[in-house]
Amino acid sequence: MNALANGVGDIVRFENVGMRYRLGAEVLHDVSFSLPAGSFHFLTGPSGAGKSSLMRLMYLAHRPSRGSISMFGRDVSTVPRTELAALRRRIGVVFQDFRLIDHLSALDNVALPLRVAGAKEGQIRNHVAELLKWVGLESQIDDKPTTLSGGEQQRVAIARAVIARPQILLADEPTGNVDDDIAIRLMYLLEELNKIGTTVVVATHNESLIERFKHPCFHVEDGLLSGPGVGVRNDRDPGGDQ
């Protein structure tokens, strides 16, 4: 189960991490792995196995109950709260349910990471419009999420996740609500981002995608980062390059 690598320049590094919600049972046990910069990984496992919990730890939504997590070479347990926000801005997240803000237009949703980072309004519109064009939503720039289809919402979510050029992109079941064609287009989009240096982790159930796009694969089951999935598909080192 241990995909830990000792490479310098790991974007993510988990060491013996355990996680529980409040006083509940532990949902992740002794998770240890690392992700080198520029890598692309799948994360698979049955529902409730702990994929989303692992993603939550990586996008700094939750503290581990034990073990240590380093992001960008910094132990997150020692990072002051004010600096955690800056660390989060280096992480792009595509949430499972997109989590777009309904009263904001597609443009304003995508602009959020730039606004919270203090970018000037004058620069935001052009930059966001360019990205929405890249994901094929140039004509829906002022539309509210509720008027967009599932696939369009998903592309807005991806645009929001990458607008601030994060060093790592975490996508939790990004293809869960779209048909196969859109899922494949989405994967090409993520691969393009990966080619320009973004580390990508995609949590998915979609076996056909995993078969089609040959990237290292982690498997989570019963809170353990292990199982037949890793053994079968992990013909390359999960912590190694692609």
Add this chain to the structure above:
Amino acid sequence: MIGQVRDVPLSGDPASRYLPWTVGLLVFLATLAFAAGMFLASAGDTWRQDLSGTLTVQIPVSDKADRLEQVNAVAELLRTTPGVVFVRPIPDAEIAVLLEPWLGKQVLELELPMPDLIDVSVARAADIDIAALSARLAQVAPGTVVDDHAIWLRRLTEFTLIAETISFAVMIVILISAVATVVFTTRTGLAIHSDVVEVLHLIGAQDSYVARQFQNHTLRLASAGAAVGFLLGAGIIWLAHVYGGKLSGGLLPELALGPGQWALLAALPVAAVLLVVLTVGITVKRVLGKMM
């Protein structure tokens, strides 16, 4: 404050809808309480200034023939008393003015038996033995009474101080109520919009960015409410000034605030809004502080 886009949709919140009314009402009450406190403080000062170092000597009703002689004798004795700096027998017409609120304008025509009064000022440092003075005056004019204002002035001062303290305490309680209301409204807003707040948090918003969303919203609502509350309160104070003088019959100092006091009063809604906005910021940051 921050940009035009409101990331957290607070405008439609039911709790927010009542915020301007609540803040307006509380500022209205606080304005009246603060004005009352300042008025009582001024009135106390006026009374102290008017009455400290003064005595009133009251010579009982006597024969018309002896009356002037007695008054002059008492006045003369007072003038020779060490520490006395001013002695003035009060004319009947002036006494009539003092009695006018109770007996009407024709008080002199009624030919009522009225005591003679002598207004006396004493030096601030003087320590006059009132009992001894009374005894000496009684030898000249039997039944003469020395009314030492210091005694009731002390009681009056105590009363105004208590009333003043109560007024300011009421104002503080009102401001605390405003703070409690705003804490509740803010927490409700955070609970309603927890999903949006979490997204902002996870995409790297500092707590202060999220807090400013709530603060800007509250600033708009609270400013409108505070302005209306203050204007209503100021209107009532002005009406009290206009009509209060007619009602007090000269017993109370004028129900008016000076320019400095008006400036302080005008600072109250500003301070209330700042307090409310500060409270919102602290509340949001405390709630967000529980997130990683």
